[in-house]
Structures are given as C-alpha cells and as structure tokens.
C-alpha cells in the first residue's frame with residue numbers, strides 16, 4: 114500500500130479561536146484547549162504526530178487583550194513537544210483580511226507586528242506563514258516573498274471553524290454533535306484528490322475548545338479515510354513545508 118502523507122496544521126493558537134472573552138481567565142485556563150490538543154497529538158494511536166501551529170496575536174477579537182505570558186507559555190509548550198510555529202496574524206479581523214484590495218499597508222503592518230511579537234518568544238526566525246480566512250491576497254503573498262517566509266493556504270479544510278465568533282456564518286454554533294458529524298462525513302471526499310497529488314498535503318484545524326474535544330476522532334477519521342482510499346497514512350512536517358530552502 115502506498116503512503117499518503119498529511120501535515121496537520123492548526124490555525125489561531127496558542128489561545129482558543131472560539132474563546133469569546135479572555136477577561137479574568139488565568140494563563141492555565143487560557144491554554145487548556147491547546148494543552149488538550151498537544152496531549153492528543155502526543156498520545157493518539159496514529160501518533161505521536163508533529164504538527165504546525167500558525168499563531169495569532171493578542172488583538173482582535175478580544176475586548177481585553179489576553180496577557181503576553183499566556184502566549185509565551187503556549188509557544189513554549191508547542192515547541193517543547195517538537196511542533197513548528199508559523200505566523201498567522203496579529204489582528205485576526207475579517208474586515209481587514211477580506212478587504213486586502215484596499216488595505217495593503219495595514220496587512221503589511223499587521224504581519225510585521227505579528228512577526229515582531231512572536232519571534233522573540235520562539236527565539237528564532239519564523240519561516241512559514243498562512244493568512245487568516247485564506248485572505249490577505251496579493252499583499253500577504255508579497256509580504257511572505259519579501260520576508261523569505263513560506264506561504265501556505267490549506268489543502269483540506271476540515272471546517273472545524275464553522276462556529277467561531279468571527280466566522281462568516283455560525284452554521285454549527287449551537288450544535289457540536291452536528292458539527293462533528295458533518296466534518297466526519299465530508300472529510301473523505303475532501304481528501305481523495307489529495308491522496309493522488311504527490312508529496313505531503315496539509316489538513317487545516319484550529320486551536321479551539323471544540324476541536325480539542327473532537328481531535329482524536331478527527332485524526333482517526335483521516336486515517337480511516339486514507340486507508341479506504343487505498344493508502345497508508347503518514348503524518349509528517351517536511352522541512353520544505355516550513356522553510357524556503
């Protein structure tokens with residue numbers, strides 16, 4: 114059986130994307146979903162699995178910015194477990210990222226700020242980037258090129274974001290079971306094309322309370338679907354994915 118390689122990627126961490134208000138929460142509480150996700154990746158029967166975390170800064174959507182200490186601890190935990198950090202955004206504002214045609218200077222500024230915030234926490238250059246919502250357009254792409262940062266949109270979208278407060282619809286906001294059923298149902302049809310294309314393909318998840326609760330089943334489903342499609346799943350992070358050679 115030939116192998117199909119998957120890169121598991123998590124956007125929006127280290128804090129949870131479905132956390133509406135961080136006010137008054139301790140760092141430990143803020144990082145509970147991330148901890149659960151790291152635990153699942155380390156202990157899953159298909160693992161241990163290394164992943165890429167495209168991180169977002171402390172600005173939008175929170176009314177009170179969560180403390181920097183929570184971000185630093187989250188970054189430390191991701192790196193301690195042997196995962197990779199990518200840039201996502203400092204201000205995860207749909208109004209900015211969807212309107213890239215007219216907001217190029219602000220997008221450039223946001224990405225510079227995101228890098229300046231996270232690189233000292235990582236203690237090294239961050240060499241991979243994914244813009245929010247698959248948006249950011251030419252300004253985001255140009256920024257990546259000019260900064261020698263690898264730019265990736267996703268290959269397979271699990272749609273685990275469909276209840277996020279900044280999503281364009283809240284399809285599954287009040288129905289986590291329906292949300293999981295939907296994802297499990299459509300994953301194989303989204304994956305089949307990518308099992309045919311060469312090299313590793315990435316699968317998009319988010320750091321969220323909901324995904325933390327589902328992740329073991331979702332990974333199991335990715336493996337099941339891969340085997341149904343006639344391949345053996347392999348979970349990887351190729352060096353060419355995270356840096357420009």
Ligand SMILES: [Zn+2]
Pocket residue numbers: 124125201205244245246
């Ligand atoms: Zn995002």
